[in-house]
Amino acid sequence: MNEEIAFWKEIAFWILSAIAVLGALVAVRKRNLIHGVFALLVFFAGLSGLFLLLLAEFIAAVQVLVYIGAVGVLLLFAIMLTERVAGDDDRRMTSRGWSWGLVMAAAVFVVLLLPPILQLPSPEAAQEIKPSVEELGHKLMNPYVVTLEVLALLLTAALIGAVTAAQGVRMPKEEDSPE
Amino acid sequence: MTLHHYLILAAVLFCVGLMGAFTRRNAIVVLFSVEIMLNAANLNFIAFWRYSDNPELLHGPMFTLFAIAVAAAEVAVGLALVIAVYRHFKTVDLESMNTLRE
Numbered sequence: 001m002n003e004e005i006a007f008w009k010e011i012a013f014w015i016l017s018a019i020a021v022l023g024a025l026v027a028v029r030k031r032n033l034i035h036g037v038f039a040l041l042v043f044f045a046g047l048s049g050l051f052l053l054l055l056a057e058f059i060a061a062v063q064v065l066v067y068i069g070a071v072g073v074l075l076l077f078a079i080m081l082t083e084r085v086a087g088d089d090d091r092r093m094t095s096r097g098w099s100w101g102l103v104m105a106a107a108v109f110v111v112l113l114l115p116p117i118l119q120l121p122s123p124e125a126a127q128e129i130k131p132s133v134e135e136l137g138h139k140l141m142n143p144y145v146v147t148l149e150v151l152a153l154l155l156t157a158a159l160i161g162a163v164t165a166a167q168g169v170r171m172p173k174e175e176d177s178p179e
Numbered sequence: 180m181t182l183h184h185y186l187i188l189a190a191v192l193f194c195v196g197l198m199g200a201f202t203r204r205n206a207i208v209v210l211f212s213v214e215i216m217l218n219a220a221n222l223n224f225i226a227f228w229r230y231s232d233n234p235e236l237l238h239g240p241m242f243t244l245f246a247i248a249v250a251a252a253e254v255a256v257g258l259a260l261v262i263a264v265y266r267h268f269k270t271v272d273l274e275s276m277n278t279l280r281e
Contacts, residue, residue, distance in 0.1 A: 028199030101202035158252035
């Protein structure tokens with residue numbers, strides 16, 4: 001029974017990682033930005049499934065709510081606000097130096113990321129983890145309450161900052177000029 | 180599944196994001212490439228938490244929670260800046276924003 005569960009977990013891992021990697025690749029490569037954002041949403045969903053597989057159910061839910069819900073819609077709005085004509089080929093910006101970017105990323109992977117990963121010991125996963133939502137809530141109130149408050153302040157500042165930046169600088173003189 | 184599987188997957192995702200941030204010319208695509216890299220880091224946090232000695236301390240999910248909140252704030256401000264830049268330059272092509280060079 002346990003072996004069967006482990007087998008299905010492995011299958012789920014490979015499927016979800018394929019979804020995540022393919023979603024990320026398409027999101028990065030797609031010329032049409034709207035399609036790219038939808039591929040990005042697929043990537044977020046795959047990652048959320050991986051979080052579930054790692055038994056972090058609250059983080060998986062937050063991933064769906066924040067990334068697929070909020071960030072996705074925000075990106076779509078930003079694209080619609082900036083792209084004047086969606087289908088105009090001239091205005092679609094392609095990538096530059098694609099092969100060099102690939103070489104750079106592969107070099108970072110092989111030189112910087114892979115050696116420390118391979119040097120790590122391979123610990124056993126804890127067999128059972130209790131559902132952590134309640135405990136997370138308690139922890140947010142007891143040791144992490146200052147962090148939570150700072151985060152609230154940061155989000156408020158980001159809200160005001162985003163509105164101010166997107167609004168742009170008003171030029172009252174231009175409005176007054178007779179033209 | 181061992182810890183290495185998850186770490187290597189996160190490294191691959193990070194490199195995909197890095198590639199996008201290096202090569203794309205659209206500011207919005209660069210922004211969401213950065214988002215891909217942030218998510219790869221979050222996957223690392225959760226994987227290390229799952230394979231740690233005492234997962235009941237919940238350090239990994241807590242840090243990830245805060246990282247997600249900060250990333251959401253970053254996206255909002257970043258997109259607002261992109262829109263402000265678009266209003267000024269009438270484009271989001273990063274290579275045409277070269278006022279300092281001229």
